[in-house]
Amino acid sequence: MGETHDSKRPRTNGNHVAVNGSTEDDWFIGSIDQGTTSSRFIIFNRFTDPVASHQIEFENHYPHSGWHDHDPIDLIASVEKCIEKATEEFVSKGYKTSQIKAVGITNQRETTVCWDKNSGDPLCRAVVWPDTRTKELVRDLKSKPDADKLLELCGLPLSTYPSSVKLLWLIRNHDEVRKAYEESRLAFGTIDSWLIYKLNGGKDNNIHVTDTTNASRTMFMNLRTCEYDDELLSFFDIDRSKVDLPKIVPSSHPEAFGALASGPLKGTKIAGCLGDQSSALVGHCGFKPGHAKNTYGTGCFLLYNVGSEPVISKYGLLATVAYDFGEGQKAYALEGSIAVAGSGVKFLMNNLGFVRDSSKVGELAESVPDNGGVVFVTAFSGLFAPYWIDDAKGTLFGITQHTQKGHIARATLEATCFQTRAILEAMEKDSGHKLGGLAVDGGMSNSDITMQTQADISVIKVERPEMRESTALGAAIAAGLATKGCWSSMPELYDLTQNKPGRKIFEPVGNPKKIKLMYNRWERAVEMSRGWVRNPIEEYYTANSP
Incomplete structure (x- = not known):
């Protein structure tokens, strides 16, 4: 399959940019990658190669020990600027904006945004996923009678990470958020919801949605029904009549996420959305049970596809939605994280x-x-x-x-x-599946000695693609699958990505x-x-x- 795809590709230079071979029929997908320290916009061609990109870092705020904030206005401004600059680069290479068929979004998970649904303005800074101001609140919640039921319902243990405890802390401790809640004008969302809301024009169009992968990180969603669960909301003392929760939709959808309301790509559909770690798994085309990926960033995040039914861990892992492409194409994952990489x-x-x-x-x-x-x-x-x-x-x-x-x-x-290795062993015990291989991305994956050591220590094959933008690619894939005339199936994408030149495999030799x-x-x-x-x-x- 790889030979066939390559023979049809336009000729590329060292940066994967088409030269003297681009046609009007070529199509592209844009990907917004909104992370903890920077935002990016990458444009991929039909062969999943990046052809243009722009990245902007923004300020992280640490007002008190354990606190970690973002300014929501900074986030949306950085995303809009990245779209503008990457599109300029794209056009300068001879392409037309009309060739960009859709846009996908991937985002830092759990980070919590509160805004006034009447004005569309943020009520406070966003509380970022590693923020630990909620430690005492989490300790109190763990002592509640029904605390032991949460894991079975939503797949997550009580900790400072999920959005639920961040929202509850803000309602109890931030004056503007509390007042908005009491007056039933509080809108809540994770970063994906905030970006989609603003990119669609804010309160004028009021597109307030989230996808199942992001919703599964809030502790408000039932992992099996993929809908908000009254028992979970009640546990966190959240009154649904006082707060607007984003509608939960599949990760890939032609209409649910709206379209860009302004900028150089005005009118372009937003057709995909995935939380960053799920997006990386999709970017590696980890579509089958037993597929696993590890992103070696500041820390590490391992996701392991367990198939169409969730697996509640008995060995200290999290259960989450891997992706949801609708029509029976939903997969769950076990997740493990390492603080220091x-x-x-x-x-x-x-x-x-x-x-x-x-x-x-x-x-x-x-x-x-x-x-x-x-x-x-x-x-x-x-x-x-x-x-x-x-x-x-x-x-x-x-x-x-x-x-x-x-x-x-x-x-x-x-x-x-x-x-x-410890996480992979726990995943195998929980899932009952023997791991076939480990796909890798992130900064540390560039180190051959680290990847060979990983293969030796885990006694497993480690696969490193040449193109390391797996997280951004996952969001592009979700958008492309929902867009007519783009990628038609997951098997097509698997063949396309797995047969690329430059892919390196580290076999265990220890x-x-x-x-x-x-x-x-x-x-x-x-x-x-x-x-x-x-x-x-x-x-x-x-x-x-x-």
Whole structure:
């Protein structure tokens, strides 16, 4: 199939831009990728290659310890500017805006936006997904009688991450949000809902929707019915008559998301929407049960397709919607997250001064044959799935006079790989499916030594595509599948993406006995890092008392 597709492709230069081969019949899909630190707009051709893009970083606000905010106006402004600039680049290469058939959206999940449904203006800053101001509220909610029923209903445990606790905190603690709630003019949404609302012209058209993947991160949606659940809303003391919740629609739809109301692509349909981690799985064409992807960013997010029925984890994982393309094309996933991945590399660079460029950490790790007995439990903020150890701290074990920077660098990369293996094992236990391979993307996936180490430690095939924009591509795929004359099926897309040149596969080649010894040592180190924080409040005041 790959040969057939390639033979029909327009000739491209090194940036995948069509030259001397573009025709009026060529079509393209735009993708809005709204992340935690930046927004992007990427335009993909029919062969899933990016042909134009623009990225803008915006300010993150940290007004108090544990607080993390975004200005909702900054987010929509950055997205609109990216669309404008990327479209300018697209047109400068000889294309026409009419060739862009649809736009998809992918977004940071759980981040919570509140706005006045009458004016369309935000009532406060957006509360970003890693914000922890809700810790005490979560502790109180866990003591409620029905708290143990939540996981079975929505697939998520109570934590500071979901949008539900963020919204409840704002209603209780932010004057403008509380007043709007009491006066029944409060509109709530995750980032996708806010962007769709504003891109459609705000209150003039009042398109207020979300897709199932984003809705599954709120704790308001029943995972099986994919509708708002009265029992869940009641648990969080949310009165539906006082707050406008976005309508839940499939991730791929020709009409539900409206169209761009202004700008160079005015009138272009928004036809797809996926939360970022689901979008990355779709971008890898992980359409079958057993398909898994890992995004190596600041942290890591693993998604594992478990098929058409949700699997509630018994091993510390989250259950979520992988994608929903309608007409029986819905899939669920198990998800596991690692707090420290790329941020561990930055720690070596910024805090310890090992290297000046993060890309050199791999070279430093390769300067030694192994970790020299060093194990680094990178629990800078505790350990996430499947351990969920809040009282662990980052700990280096096995240091001797023989230890060099290279050993610590290698141990830092291995820490991410060990945690990935632990999550993959939990996923296999929960799902009953043997993992066939692991698709990878994100910054750390560029490191050959890290990916080979991942293959060796997990005893699994690791697949890295040449084109790493998997998250943005997923949203483009969702939009294209809903648009007449574009991609017609998931099998077509699978063939198109899997047979591209430049795809690299890392097969496990490690010594099984040595790998087993390394992993046992890692698990022992995890246990030894547990309980470092006994009473953080008492420790803080003791350390800072005169």
